[in-house]
Amino acid sequence: MLLILLVAMLAGVSSRHASAQTPSPLGEWQYSAGIPLEKLYQGSEADWQVRVGIGATFEPRYTGGDVYHTLMGPSLDIRYKDLAFFSTGEGFGVNVFQGQNWRVSVAAVYDLGRRVKDDPADLAGLGNINPAPELKVAAEYVVSKDFPLVIRTAVTRSFGGSNGDIADVGIYMPMPASSEHFFWFAGPSFSVADSNYMQSWFGVNAAQAAASQYPRYDAHAGFESAGFGVTFIWFVTKHWFVTADGALKRMLGSAADSPITKSKTNGVTDLSINYSF
Secondary structure (H helix, E strand, O other), X not given: OHHHHHHHHHHHHOOOOHHHHOOOOOOHHHHOOOHHHHHHHHOOOOOEEEEEEEEEEEEEOOOOOOOEEEEEEEEEEEEEOOOEEEEOOOEEEEEEEEEOOEEEEEEEEEEOOEOHHHOHHHHOOOOOEOOEEEEEEEEEEEOOOOXXXXXXXXXXXXXXXXXXXXXXXXXXXXXXXXXXXXXXEEEEEEEEEOHHHHHHHHOEOHHHHHHOOOOXXXXXXXXXXXXXXXXXXXXXXXXXXXEEEEEEEEEOHHHHHOOOOOOOEEEEEEEEEEEEO
């Protein structure tokens, strides 16, 4: 129990860099790993919790692509009591309902879209998916202190861009072999999307077929992907810490069958260096 308590007290420090809201092999739970555990075990929280840093991610140039690149950006996580947060992982939002072992949040996030110049050899003729604001409604539930399994669900609506909805479900928990200075989480996740989302990211309409190398393809609502992720947190000093994440995502349904999808399995790794005030 002491080990789990130490893990939970420090778990909320993990944050993500600026590109975290774009479609990614990372599981939705990896953006907020440990936050509900922190409240359950630590109890009362400081009025303000502030963590800042810089991070880098190695990921596909687009979802389903087989060409990878590295992105860098800020890592920021600011929380006020159990009410509001501003995070490069979770967005700008509020916890509208909460209990000792659960919370429901609403947040504004931002999707960077997809640009032809990201991978012109594979995306030429498809046009861009424009950047767009999004609204995310998420819920988290911890089973118990003795069995700290966390279940997280999130539904994200895009206003522009794909003009679609995607729902994510993830499960994770603290893993053995953690200590006061190093601890980790792991778990699976899967995503389901509506037809607008799937068609925007994986479909090819008549105009795109005429302008690109691809035949016309209609993507349908259903499972978009399933994956597994791992998150590590290492405290170098009392205030300085390093986070690292890794995940694999397997495309499913219309996403896997799309001619745009060059690799049905995508991976991602990221690393950030942070300071906790």
